[in-house]
Amino acid sequence: MTENKKYEKNSAFTLVEILIVVIIIGILAGLMALSAGSSTETAERTACRGDQRTVKSAYYVESAERSNSFKTSIENAMAQFSKAQKVSTGEGAAMYKGICPAGGEYIMVQDIVNANSTNGKLTIMCTVEGHNGDAQLSALERLQLWSNIINGMKYSGLNDADFVSSLNQIFGTHLDTGSYFGTNDQVRDLIAKKFDTMPALEKDSALYKELKNTIMKDQTPYVQPYFINEGKETIYWISPKEKSTDKYWYADAIYYNGNWYMKKDGDKYTTSMIAGFNNAKSVKDALQGIGMLDNNGSISSNWVPIG
Structure with missing residues (x-):
């Protein structure tokens, strides 16, 4: 009888052992949560970039085959996406929400070639960081991309409030319609803020x-x-x-x-x-x-x- 009780006492878990097990389980749960979160972000980023490519394809069909204006082409293209919600459209830029799985808004502009024309290309930027793939671009390509975004919206026909609101979303700024005029120094400052430096x-x-x-x-x-x-x-x-x-x-x-x-x-x-x-x-x-x-x-x- 004494030997059985001794065996039962030695076979029980101590408080320290239980705490160690709980800590290990907590660490494993945390790692699993991080992995799941990372997987979700990756899936959303991949889906968003895929949707951007699809939007471009639909836009090019509307623009080339039907010879529509930018505004008409982008509105017809976005009509193919049941979740797309128009925020604003102009003659050279547009904003839509509802497509990005992470809740980002799409800002779309025509690439500017010179003072009088565009090259027909569509640039799309999602307001969610990391969804645009611009980190893989060269320094020059990134500057060209963001310059087109800013100046394309400036001359797109968007009203001042929509234009400045779009910039604030992209760059995390608090620009005011009464003080932002899109001067050389102001645009350079916005781009520098995006990259921290040029x-x-x-x-x-x-x-x-x-x-x-x-x-x-x-x-x-x-x-x-x-x-x-x-x-x-x-x-x-x-x-x-x-x-x-x-x-x-x-x-x-x-x-x-x-x-x-x-x-x-x-x-x-x-x-x-x-x-x-x-x-x-x-x-x-x-x-x-x-x-x-x-x-x-x-x-x-x-x-x-x-x-």
């Missing part, structure tokens, strides 16, 4: 290597935008300054017609002062002002393509 040039690019071997040995090349003609045209250039508030108006390289160019003074590369961009009426006017383009609009001989 995006740095990729280290594996030919331009980066050339800059680091010559005029930017101890500096980091950042891609900067300059908006001409009230944002209807954009010049992209390289600067060692990472913030939009840094008033450093010297370009180490300039992007034009699909290529990066650096300026040569004899056998050496040099920077080019671009403060005169402020008074330019067009990209051509701005680049002729710094001698990059000649009177015929051709690249001057002392500007060399890189990459």
Whole structure:
């Protein structure tokens, strides 16, 4: 009888052992919850990007085959989505909600080519962070994307309230319709806030290597935008300054017609002062002002393509 009681006593769990088991179960439950949450976010992101592609396809059919305007094409395309709810539409931009599984709103604009035309492409941005795939784009491509979003909405026909409201959703700002006018500095500030700094040039690019071997040995090349003609045209250039508030108006390289160019003074590369961009009426006017383009609009001989 004594031996049986001793056996029963030794076979019982101690309080410490029970606590250890409870802690382990809690840790496992937490890991499972994190995994489930991550899986849900991944599924929502994948679904959202798929929906964006579907919207683009429907828009291109409406635009190309039926030769409809942007507003009509986007409204007809979105009518195919039963959950889509129109927030606002203009002649160059639109906002819809109800499609993104995470509750984001879609902001859609036409890509701006120059002051008078678009290239027919549709850019879609979801207001949920991480749903747009822009992290995989190059520094230049990201700037082009966000520049088109901002300036495309500006000239889309949206009223001031809808335009500023859209910007506030995208950038997490508190802009007021009475103080935001879409100036060069204001747009640059918005883009810089999106990235924390202006995006740095990729280290594996030919331009980066050339800059680091010559005029930017101890500096980091950042891609900067300059908006001409009230944002209807954009010049992209390289600067060692990472913030939009840094008033450093010297370009180490300039992007034009699909290529990066650096300026040569004899056998050496040099920077080019671009403060005169402020008074330019067009990209051509701005680049002729710094001698990059000649009177015929051709690249001057002392500007060399890189990459």
